[in-house]
Amino acid sequence: MTSPRSLFAIPRPVFSSHDQTSESSDSNLNAQQDGHYSVMLSEIIAALAPQDNETFVDGTFGAGGYSRAIAQQADCKVFGIDRDPTAHESAKKLPEVISGKISTLSGCFGDMQALLKQVDIDKVNGITLDLGVSSMQLDQAERGFSFQEDGPLDMRMDGPNSDQRPPASHIVNTYGEKEIADILYKYGEEKKSRLIARAIVTDRVEKPFETTLQLAELIRRIIRQKPRKDGKTIHPATRSFQALRIFVNDELGELERGLEAAEQLLAPGGRLAIVSFHSLEDRIVKNFLRERSGGTPQGSRHSPTVEPAALRKAPFSLPAKKAIAPSEKECSENPRSRSARLRVAIRTDAPCTKGAAT
Numbered sequence: 530m531t532s533p534r535s536l537f538a539i540p541r542p543v544f545s546s547h548d549q550t551s552e553s554s555d556s557n558l559n560a561q562q563d564g565h566y567s568v569m570l571s572e573i574i575a576a577l578a579p580q581d582n583e584t585f586v587d588g589t590f591g592a593g594g595y596s597r598a599i600a601q602q603a604d605c606k607v608f609g610i611d612r613d614p615t616a617h618e619s620a621k622k623l624p625e626v627i628s629g630k631i632s633t634l635s636g637c638f639g640d641m642q643a644l645l646k647q648v649d650i651d652k653v654n655g656i657t658l659d660l661g662v663s664s665m666q667l668d669q670a671e672r673g674f675s676f677q678e679d680g681p682l683d684m685r686m687d688g689p690n691s692d693q694r695p696p697a698s699h700i701v702n703t704y705g706e707k708e709i710a711d712i713l714y715k716y717g718e719e720k721k722s723r724l725i726a727r728a729i730v731t732d733r734v735e736k737p738f739e740t741t742l743q744l745a746e747l748i749r750r751i752i753r754q755k756p757r758k759d760g761k762t763i764h765p766a767t768r769s770f771q772a773l774r775i776f777v778n779d780e781l782g783e784l785e786r787g788l789e790a791a792e793q794l795l796a797p798g799g800r801l802a803i804v805s806f807h808s809l810e811d812r813i814v815k816n817f818l819r820e821r822s823g824g825t826p827q828g829s830r831h832s833p834t835v836e837p838a839a840l841r842k843a844p845f846s847l848p849a850k851k852a853i854a855p856s857e858k859e860c861s862e863n864p865r866s867r868s869a870r871l872r873v874a875i876r877t878d879a880p881c882t883k884g885a886a887t
């Protein structure tokens with residue numbers, strides 16, 4: 530639906546390739562978002578640079594902070610995807626949704642091509658992802674993401690009525706000791722994963738795990754809370770809860786599918802902007818973009834012929850090689866932003882890696 534544009538016409542993101550922290554202020558844009566704080570909002574808008582008549586995908590709609598800011602920048606169309614039914618309920622009240630400037634689509638961003646096909650869109654000019662759970666999801670004890678307040682041990686972003694996947698309690702109560710330890714280690718980088726897994730399988734014989742505090746208390750028994758180098762303490766259950774949440778929602782698989790879909794969906798000159806919150810996510814984004822922005826290897830004196838696949842132009846170019854961190858100002862205004870990292874890429878006119886003829 531969008532015609533290919535000259536790469537020279539692409540609005541460039543405002544940060545330089547050497548920037549690691551941004552000086553821009555999110556608070557001005559966030560001030561328009563009814564008290565909701567969207568992480569690195571002005572950097573996202575700078576990276577996406579919305580223009581009139583363009584189409585955008587916000588793959589993690591949440592409270593709609595990114596979608597609304599995009600829609601306010603230009604006469605453009607935004608499709609907001611979220612897997613959480615409650616996000617769609619609250620979206621109905623937003624003026625940009627009521628006016629039709631933003632349309633919401635229910636499902637996972639890993640399936641964004643199929644979701645957009647349903648509304649006859651096969652190319653877009655920008656895609657953004659703000660990975661992980663929202664503050665609303667974290668703050669609602671009944672969703673089971675919080676180790677601070679008691680709730681059912683659920684953690685499904687699709688909601689407690691999801692028929693797509695089992696709740697966290699199912700994993701904790703039925704998986705073998707080694708499987709649990711592997712999940713905690715792989716997705717939470719929890720060094721005491723084996724000890725925690727052993728205690729879980731012992732304790733669950735007496736009383737199966739049903740609530741978040743039941744699990745958080747068991748972990749607190751095993752790991753002593755120590756202050757970090759910066760003097761702050763993190764709750765001993767932080768890494769295990771992160772691991773279970775990532776596993777329950779197949780978050781890393783979703784990210785891999787979302788990146789592939791973004792390559793297919795973005796029109797030449799299209800912008801991709803992804804905010805991640807931990808190293809597992811950021812590594813996937815970094816490796817994908819590095820691989821897909823490799824350029825054309827040249828034949829050498831010793832090997833003058835290059836395989837046709839290697840001659841292919843790279844589907845992405847990177848305006849900044851390093852991830853961008855939030856400004857000090859944002860970190861002090863919203864401490865939850867502290868671990869955020871933004872990576873940006875621009876779609877070239879090269880064919881997609883998958884599905885391209887060799």
Ligand SMILES: C[S@@+](CC[C@H](N)C(=O)[O-])C[C@H]1O[C@@H](n2cnc3c(N)ncnc32)[C@H](O)[C@@H]1O
Pocket residue numbers: 565566567568588589590591592593594595596610611612613616636637638639659660661662663664686783
């Ligand atoms: C961090 S919040 C996004 C906040 C949003 N940027 C804002 O400014 O309001 C993440 C949201 O993405 C949703 N989400 C996470 N993974 C998803 C996926 N694979 N597909 C669709 N939605 C997802 C979550 O349900 C949550 O509502």
